[in-house]
Each structure stands twice: as structure tokens, then as C-alpha cells.
Amino acid sequence: MPSTNKEMVEDLKKQGVLKSPEIIDAFLNIDRKKFLKTEQYGHAYDDSPLPTLSGQTISQPYTVAFMLELLKPKKGNKVLDVGSGSGWTTALLAELVGDKGEVTGTEIVPLLVELGRENIEKFKHLNAKIEQAVRNELGKKGEMFDRILVSASALEMPDELVVQLKPGGVMVIPVGENIVKLEKTSDEKINTKEYPGFVFVPLI
Numbered sequence: 001m002p003s004t005n006k007e008m009v010e011d012l013k014k015q016g017v018l019k020s021p022e023i024i025d026a027f028l029n030i031d032r033k034k035f036l037k038t039e040q041y042g043h044a045y046d047d048s049p050l051p052t053l054s055g056q057t058i059s060q061p062y063t064v065a066f067m068l069e070l071l072k073p074k075k076g077n078k079v080l081d082v083g084s085g086s087g088w089t090t091a092l093l094a095e096l097v098g099d100k101g102e103v104t105g106t107e108i109v110p111l112l113v114e115l116g117r118e119n120i121e122k123f124k125h126l127n128a129k130i131e132q133a134v135r136n137e138l139g140k141k142g143e144m145f146d147r148i149l150v151s152a153s154a155l156e157m158p159d160e161l162v163v164q165l166k167p168g169g170v171m172v173i174p175v176g177e178n179i180v181k182l183e184k185t186s187d188e189k190i191n192t193k194e195y196p197g198f199v200f201v202p203l204i
Contacts, residue, residue, distance in 0.1 A: 087116030094128035
């Protein structure tokens with residue numbers, strides 16, 4: 001079992017899930033331990049989800065790496081992180097898009113909004129914010145994003161998030177027990193590819 005962040009990253013590389021140099025660097029720079037409670041530090045680098053607050057979890061490192069490799073955020077991208085939880089994925093995304101990019105995390109559980117904001121504050125250089133989500137409304141109505149990451153499972157593809165994706169943009173979202181990569185081509189045609197065998201908390 002990995003006992004340091006670097007060992008966790010090396011393990012994910014050996015498993016073949018962490019491949020891109022930029023995403024590897026983001027994992028090295030944004031330590032998962034900083035998003036956990038003190039009593040969880042001994043499990044910070046376990047390749048498993050861990051409980052946060054209100055029945056939610058911080059995702060398994062393998063799953064986060066898999067989803068980020070599909071999403072491939074670029075420097076300067078405007079990114080939406082739906083279900084930001086502890087803030088780990090929001091921070092990873094902000095590290096990837098750099099200071100010219102922008103990441104907005106949305107979270108429905110007020111205690112997690114607070115926790116996520118506190119955790120993001122530990123990394124002063126990140127251009128990221130976490131906002132309280134509105135019940136029965138996904139994302140940020142009226143805004144458009146280059147990349148959308150969703151960290152909880154929807155029953156079906158949410159049209160309101162597809163609308164918020166710019167032409168040429170990519171969304172990675174769990175639907176049921178599949179991770180779906182959705183690409184919106186420049187003529188607004190939608191291409192999707194499914195990757196089965198994942199379990200997530202439900203999207204609320």
C-alpha cells in the first residue's frame with residue numbers, strides 16, 4: 001500500500017491509468033492528504049474512496065486519474081466540476097488549467113461547500129472557487145465551459161449540462177455504472193464513448 005503521495009502516483013502509473021505528464025504533475029502537486037480529516041491520514045494514499053461528510057466520499061485515486069485522462073483539461077480552459085465534494089478534483093483541475101484558466105466547483109451539501117473552500121485555500125495559486133449548488137439545477141445556467149467533470153452518477157445523460165458545454169468541449173460523467181466521455185464537435189454533433197465497471201454515489 002502506498003504510504004506517500006509520490007508512491008501513490010507511481011502506483012497509478014504502473015497500473016497504466018496515469019499517463020499524461022501534466023496530469024502526473026498535478027497529482028504530485030495536489031496532495032490528496034490535504035483533503036482528508038486528520039484521522040484518515042493513514043489511508044490518504046489508499047486506492048479506495050474515503051468518507052467525507054453527509055454520506056459523501058472522496059473518490060478513489062484510480063477513478064479520478066481515469067476521468068482526468070479522458071477529460072484532458074488544457075491550460076486556459078474554463079472548467080465546471082459538478083459535485084466538488086472535498087475539493088480535491090477542483091484543485092487538480094485548477095492546477096491543470098493554470099492561472100489563465102478558471103475552475104468552478106458546485107456542491108449541493110452545504111458542509112461540503114465549506115470544507116471544499118477551506119481545502120482550496122491551502123493552495124493559494126489556484127484559480128478555483130466552490131459554489132453552493134441549487135437543488136434541481138445542475139451546473140451554472142447561462143454559462144459555457146470547455147470541460148465539465150461530474151463526480152456522481154446520473155441516471156441518464158443530463159441535457160442541461162450538455163447545453164453548458166462549448167462546441168469542441170468535453171464532458172466526463174458517470175451514468176449508471178459507466179463512465180461516459182461526451183465530446184461536442186464544432187458543428188455541435190455529440191459523440192459519446194462508455195467505459196463500464198465503476199461505482200459512484202448518486203448525483204443529487
